[in-house]
Amino acid sequence: MDEGPQQPTTPHSATGAVVLSLPFTGRWLARNSPARRVPSHGTDLLGERYAIDFIGVDDRRRTATHRDWRSMLATEPAQRFFAYGRPILAPADGVVVVAHDGEDDHVARRSQLALVPYALGQVSRLRQGVPAIAGNHLIIALPGGGGFVALVHLRSGSVRVAAGDRVVAGQPIAECGNSGNSTQPHLHIQVMDSADLSVAQGVPMVFRRFREWPRGVRDPQLRESGMPGEGAVVEPSTGSAR
Template identity: 25%
Template sequence: MKAYLTIFLSLFLAVILSGCGKAEKDPVENETAISPDQFTDRFLAGDFEALYNQTSDDFQDMVTLESFIELGEGFNADVEGFELVSEMPIDHVTEYQWISERGDKGIRSYFLEDHTIEGMQLMPLSVFPESDEKYTENIYQMPINEEWYTFWGGTNELVNYHYAHENQRYAYDLLIVEAGNSFDGDSEDNESYFAFGKEVLAPLEGVVVSTENSIPDNTPLVETNAEEPLGNHVIIEHKNNEYSVIAHLQENSLQVSEGDSVAAGDVVGLAGNSGNSSEPHIHFHVADGEDWENATSIRINFKNGEEPVRGETTTGF
């Protein structure tokens, strides 16, 4: 999953402080290192030089101490505390994410096992409390029948990059992870990915109103198809004017057509890597209209009452 570190650091329009290569300096002395559970307290206390000295050579090549102090002091303004919202291993690092008490600022940091800090982001966050409080009238299940991993999901941009966009705000991106990796073998072969070819299910009974089945799957980590962002997909109309959007399915894998009635748990297709996707996974959200690009995403009311966030596993049927 090393590629994620590079790919997803590039997606945010924020103050990005990143150094993603292996640390070249001597390992941080464990007895003096600032641990992840101490990080935000020390950051708020202004211990910027100590934190900076714990960063990798790559980080320090990109950001000077003076710049780091200036950015940190500005970012700390009006912040009383941070709360840890996500912890996730990615290849050789562990990603930690904290959000401010008002929900308007976030920190993402990447730690090596010896506590060397390889990357950091200081992010202003969008806040949408009104839509956060509105859930779907229908009760859904995740469109899966195995344990999957939540790569993006939640109600802030730290854990869910979709959140800034009204038409996908409460979307989930799901993949399968084993031993910290989403694939085994050639990273540029879709067949190497644990999610590829897995069954994707209807999350609730309804009528299929839109499908696409003929878009080729992308080469993982090499190409995406931004011109056809959903790729192969199924959109299902449910009661109460709610629509499930399930995207990035495998080419020619759909088992339903427009006009079909489906029951909850029916197989609609197989997980793929089509559309605006860098590796095999499922995109799932619920909207208030069939025209997903101009519709509004609705926070999903799940049958089991769970709301998985980035780094957590989830199940459906």
Template identity: 30%
Template sequence: VDFPLRGEWIYLRSFGHHPHAYDFVKIGNNRKYYSNGNLLSYIFGRVPANIFYCWSAPVYSPVAGVVIKANDGWPDNKVVNLASTIILWVKATFLFRPAKDGPDLDIRPNAGNYIMIQSESGFIAFMAHMRSGSIKVKTGQQVAEGQAVGEVGNSGNTTMPHLHFNLFDQINDPYQAKVIPFVFRSFERRNGNNWESVQNNTPKIKGEAIRKQL
């Protein structure tokens, strides 16, 4: 699949995540911090979500296919701090159980605003925690690979602004849906002070810097 972001990003794997599920955040030019806020503000204060470097970054469809779910309108978490991070992590990991929303499950309390795109091969691309009001596509819409579909946000059970990405084998029966392995078709990986081209692979190491040019 195509990498759904542009520019330089850091791969993170949150505790409790499936090994084939990925979180991506941006860092500053010094490659040390995720936002303009300082560590003390994060621990003892409140860091606004909109000063994180990835806030409102465009998200692109990783596949050509049809949008089978596009759920928007869930509020973003406006601030980030250590206490809220711990509370949200506990809720997401141990307490969250999706509620019924008609024939579907309402996963927005956990996933926030999200998009599911069924590829021409049948698998489902899932992108979550998108900015409220940013989703540009509707359920049933055909999309092209690389088409802008929304923006990175901080909605749902998230500890800071980022994009969550994974593939499902199917979603007709969400209780039986499986996260499946995949590779990104091409991206660049930082190696020291240089960038090296990578094909048909995924980032492997937490904190690894990768990028895809516009």
């Protein structure tokens, strides 16, 4: 009996992790990597168990154009940071199931003085629900029931797709911002078993074909698949790993 065309499925690594493409171009710094610890963000809430953060950097690993008195004592404009406004790309083929926009981008906080009141507001933001934590965000259903990938803290007004849209890996879908529970512009990405962040459980993921500069290492390593180490700088690569 002809069963018709087979539905595409989500690629998985040898360990069963979902395989994604890095959702950007250029160089980014890895923070809160599950290569360092699990849960990577210190909690299983909101499907964050295997999540990772990426902060845009320049060739000198700087996250912002400069430091001044505001960096030490106050808040800073989000536009000062290299990540802010950088294009975010679909990390896989799939269908958009959530496209939330309209949350404000916050000022950035590197100063310990500015971080204290922000940290004290964490519980209040959790009570406000998903938008207060995720800010502007997209959730994409992966093929073949392979889970859901969330891209979080997007720039206000930058979301270029809507629920129901099909996307392909590498397609521009938004820009990096500083919305939601974020102290400086960065991208938070995670794979989950549900599109509902309030009940989702995290799913392991890895990224395909990227250059990685581990912390303290001058020359990059070419990796065919894996999870960036904590404090490593990465960029996508079309080359093969050695």
